[in-house]
Amino acid sequence: MFEHIRSFASHFFVTGEPMIYASDVAIVLFLVGIIFTLTYLKKWKWLWREWITTVDHKKIGIMYLISALLMMFRGGVDALLMRTQLALPNQTFLDAEHYNQIFTTHGTIMILFMAMPFLFALFNIAVPLQLGARDVAFPFLNSVSFWLFFFGALLFNLSFVIGGSPDAGWTSYPPLTELGFDKGPGENFYLLGIQISGIGSMATGINFLVTILKMRAPGMTLMRLPLFCWSVVASCIIIIFAFPALTVALALLLIDRVADAHFFTMLHGGNPMMFINLFWIWGHPEVYIVVLPAYGIYSEVVSTFSGKKIFGYKTMVISLMIISVVSYFVWAHHYFTMGASAGVNSFFAVASMLIGIPTGVKVFNWLFTMFRGRIQLKLPMLWTLAFIPCFAMGGATGIMLAVAPADYQYHNSYFLIAHFHQTLIGGVAFGLLAGMYYWWPKMFGFSLNERLGRWAFWFFNIGFYVCFMPQYFLGFMGMTRRVYTYSGDTGWTSFNFISSIGAYLMGIGFLFIVVQVLYSIKYGERDLTGDPWNGRTLEWAIASPAPHYNFAHIPEVTERDAWWDMKARGESLIKVNQRMAFKPIHMPKNSGLPFIMAVFFFISGFGFVFNWYWMAALGLLGVGICMIVRSNNRDSEYYIPAEDVEKTEAALGRV
Amino acid sequence: MKSLWQKGFILLILCLIFLTGCSEKYPVLHPVGPVGEKERNLIILSAVLMAIVIIPVIALLAFIVYRYRDKPNNRAPYKPNWDDSKILEFVWWGIPIIIIAVLSIYTVRDTFALTKPPANTGEPISIQVTSLDWKWVFFYPDEGVATVNYIDIPAGRPVQFELTSDAPMNSFWIPALGGQEYTMPGMAMRLWLQANKVGTYTGKGANFTGKEFSKMSFAVHVKKETDFDQWVKALKNQSPQLTEAGYKQLKKPGVVGKKSFSSYPKDIFHDTVMKNGGKYMNNDWMMKDHSQEMKGK
Structure with missing residues (x-):
């Protein structure tokens, strides 16, 4: 026994x-x-009442943000371990098995459990406030989304100590990931962790699209929508059309693995290429899912900190929508070298290059928003300014990669690695940080310390170039990705060593952000006006942090940049409060069901990982029961009495 | 266009020499065959075209940030409501469209060109490549010999590689000769390469295949025609045979050194492709044999 x-x-x-x-x-x-x-x-009761059961978009946003920062830490540690291993030739700091696990978890976490939730944090925090709405369209579903992400991420990370981590790369190509080559439960953790959080992502996409289409304040026509909201529209459309492809790919591979089916196997009529197609039909649009909202953030920040209207608003909207459509027609550029015909390669090469056109136009529009403005170099603006050259270079190398015949020499080399880190860090991560600094006062009611933030900025930026510029050269030297070691006679040592130094500088930059947050919680400048940046959009018209119901009176919008326009007219929401009587506000009730349902999803996922079918079935049963309970619940809303609204507004000094 | 390529190329060479003092280390930028050269030229062309956009953008950014910074004495104009100019927008829709159009033309032209063997060269030879966990096996159908983890090829003759995998898919890449192509189970894809300069180059597996993937490099010896013939003769006389059992042994996951064989089971490559599902792929475009067209020339 x-x-x-x-x-x-x-x-x-x-x-x-x-x-x-x-x-x-x-x-x-x-x-x-x-x-x-x-x-x-x-604090247990407080945790349950205020956070776990909350359906308030602002609190859900904060929980997304905290999770994303934790995941950024884990993904970053993975990166440092890899760079430590590769700093010198023939190192034994990590063995092949661990290195393979670490690059797999690094990629998966950074894209799916860091970039995505970080974006969803900013969606949640900013979108309803920018629209002049009191919550998202489906607050309960919003909470379901968060908890599915949370338990998906938890399941994935659990593989670190239980069962072993996945080790076939974040792209998880079969037949390497089929039973014949990969028996361990690690790959199952990957499939189920992403699947569970993917359901949440899909729901978020639907939720925010409906929110923006249906819940705008009166007078806010689509062409008066803040550009961040437009970018969320573009991103949500891609989520809704792209995620099903991933869901199918992961589900079929899981069936291959747990039920011994043959969708993607080498033998018995399976075809591994089909997984690769499905994966990238999601995978390429996925990078636009994460980068388009970042464009939206840059648009808000550039306009705010230049004290000027965004240049070419219509063009910005059109280019966002063009990108969201063309992004579906580029997926095969991830495998020009997998035997597609010259015609196919030409089509996908040209389509990929076309993306460069609307993107280039946006860069010029940002530049000319600053032109004849007054540029304040606050933290959000610093990250935005750093984004432009970094992303211009990353975009340029992207177009170089799109040249199909040349890609035969770049594919899977460090040139590619340098390229996508430059677009995903320079494009997405910089945008996420800019957004975090920009909306932080709105979330928490205080600003983050500028001085410490500047240290973080410079360490991270200089570190970035030191880390990734040498990798372009390593690509030309023929260094392939995912090698856990190399011999000294390859001539790769010096560039690898420099690159590792850069990675550590970026690590120090991250530590400065952590210190900055901790320091600012105690000493950060309190935001009593609700409008610390002299903002232009509606979120700055209310107190920081926003009250539970956001807007005591829903504002009337007459212009683009609604709050800027109100300020110009000498209007404010305080004056509206004084003019108009308070009314009871209709709000959704908190609910513990999303959390409980996600726990059942987790139980079921864990059962599938180890092929314990009784446990998997039990979990799914629980999920089903939760759905039935929710469907029969007619008591999910309540009213905040007018006196309470008045009291809250009075306490905030806004009557 | 030629002069633009040359200028850009010289510029890049200067940069590289400045950076490292040695340019031999960059096989992708110093290919020894026509395929690699064509790809290198496209790399340079695209880099130059991109530089035409990137450098002005960065310069413009620096200028704007300096000139319009928020300082009390800044006398630059401030127009908070200026947000539209049809002419300017026309210009920056135009520039990228022109650049992408130029680049597209060259891309499509060379994409089609590279599916055919390099022109005006010697008689092609054929090598069948199978990637295993974690080693490369090469069969020479005309010469009847086989090698593991190295190949010898004659300089100046186009080589038609036929690629498959009897393990997870890998990618067959010899940077100094030209671009890569995947080795996929159940398919026999073709890749033309050629080396014009005698020497030893490194080839590698470029797609992750599990534990010892990092060990999957192989040597490429480019020899004079006569030396190549001698090498084949020596192999035939001195090396052991590769048997079915020997291949099964090789197929077991693990790392091995270089090996040479005087013969191999004749249909082993074809059988491997068929066994892994090749029967479904008979009409596949990449599996068409272009060597017949070549011989007709």
């Missing part, structure tokens, strides 16, 4: 690696610490 348990445990838990044992200890201590603190401070 004891033997039995021991052999089970040695497979169930990841063993034999001091670094992982140390992490085990750290994880246990961290959990005990949290449980102790919550119990000691008697």
Whole structure:
């Protein structure tokens, strides 16, 4: 019996690696610490009532943000481990197996569990406020989305200590990921973690598209919509059309793995190429899902910190929509070298280059928004300014990669690695950080310290170029991605060493952000006006942080840049409060169901990972019951009495 | 266009020499065959075209940020409501459209050109390539010999590589000769390459295939025709045979060194393709044999 348990445990838990044992200890201590603190401070009820059951978009946004920052830390540590291993030739710091796991988790986490939730954080925080709405269209669904993401990410990260991490790359190509070559549960963690959080992403896409189409304040026509909202529209359309492809790809591969089917196997009529097609039919639009909202953030920031209207608003909208459509016709450029005919390659090469046109136009429009403006170099603007040259270069190398015959020499080399890090960090991560700094006062009611933020900015930016510029040259030297070591006679040593130094500089930059947040919680400048940047859109018309119901009176919009226009007319929401009587406000009730349902999803996913079908079935049963309970619940809304609204507004000094 | 390429190329060479003091280390930029050269020329062309956009954009950014910074004494004009100019927008829709159009023409032309063997050269030879976990096996159908983890090829003759995999898909890449192509189970895809300069180059697997993927490089010895013939003769006389059992042994996951064989089971490559699902792929475009067209020339 004891033997039995021991052999089970040695497979169930990841063993034999001091670094992982140390992490085990750290994880246990961290959990005990949290449980102790919550119990000691008697905060369990508060946690449940205020956060876990909340359907308030602002709180959900904050939970997304915290999760995304934690995941950025984990993905960043993965990156540093890889760069440490590659700094010198023939290192044994990591062995092949661990290196393969680490690059897999790094890629998956950074795209799906860092960039996506970070964006959703900003969607949640900014979109309803910019629209002049009191919440999203489906607040309950919004909470479901968050908890599915959370438990999907948890399941994925659990593979670190239980069962072993996936190790076939974030693209997870079969037949390498089929049972014949990859028996371990790691790949199952990948499939189920992404699948569960993917359901949440899909729901978020629908939710925000409907919110923007249906919940705008009176007078806010589509052509008066803030550009961030437009970028969310473009992004949501892509989510809705692209995620189903991923869902299908992951589901079929899972069926291959748990039920021994043959969709993507080498033998018995399977075709691995089909997975690769489906994966990239989602995968390429996915990069536009994350980068288009970043464009929206840059548009808001550039206009605000130049004190000037955005240049060429209509062109900005048109180019967003063009990108969201053309993004579906470029996926095969991820495998020009997989035997497609010259005609196919030509089509996808030209389509990929076409994306460069609307993107280039946007860059010029940002530049000319600053032209004849007054540029304030606050943190959000700094990251935006850093974005332009970085993304211009990344875009240029992207067009070079789109030249199909030349791609035969770039494919899977470090040239490619440098390119997509330059677009995803320079384009997306810079935008996320700009957005975080920009909306931070609105979320928490205080600004982040500028000085510490500048240290973070310079470390991160200089580190970025030191890290990734050498990788273009490594590509020309023939260094391929995903190698865990190389020999000294390849001549790759010096560039790899420089690159690793850059990675550490970026790591220091991240630490400065952490210090900046901790310092500012105590000493950060409090925002009492609600409008710390002299903003242009409606979120700056209300108090920071926004009250539960956002707007005591829904504002009337008569112009683009609605709040700027109100200020110009000498109008404000405080004056509206004084003029008009308060009315009861209709709000959604909190609910614990989304959390419980996501827990059942997690249980089911965990069961599938280990082929414990009883557990998988039990989890799905739980999910079904939750859905039935929700469907029969008629008591999901309430009214905030007018007196309470008045009291809250008075406490905020806004009557 | 030629002069633009040359200028750009010289510029890039200067940069590289400045950066490293040695240019031999960049096989992609210093290819030794016509395929690699064509690809290199496209790389340079696209880099130059991109520089035409990027450099002015960065310069413009620096100028604007400096001139319109928010300082009390800044006397530059401030027009907070100026947000539209049809002429300007026309210009910056126009510039990228022209650049992308030019680049597209060259891209499409060379995409089609590279599916055919390099022109005006010697008699083509054929090599069948199978990627295994974690090694490369090469069969020479005309010479009847086989090698593991290295190939010898004659200089100046086009080589038609026929690629498949008897393991997860990999990608067959010899940067100094030209671009790569995937090795896929159940398919036999073709790739033309040629080396004009005698020497030893490195080839590698470019697509991740699991644990020891990093060990999947192989040597490419480019030899004079006569040396190549001698090498074949030596192999035939001195090396062991590759048997079915020997291939099965090779197929087991693991890392091995270089090996040479005097013969191999005749249909082994074809059988491998068929066994892994090749029967479904008979009409596939990439599997068409272009060597017949070549011989007709």
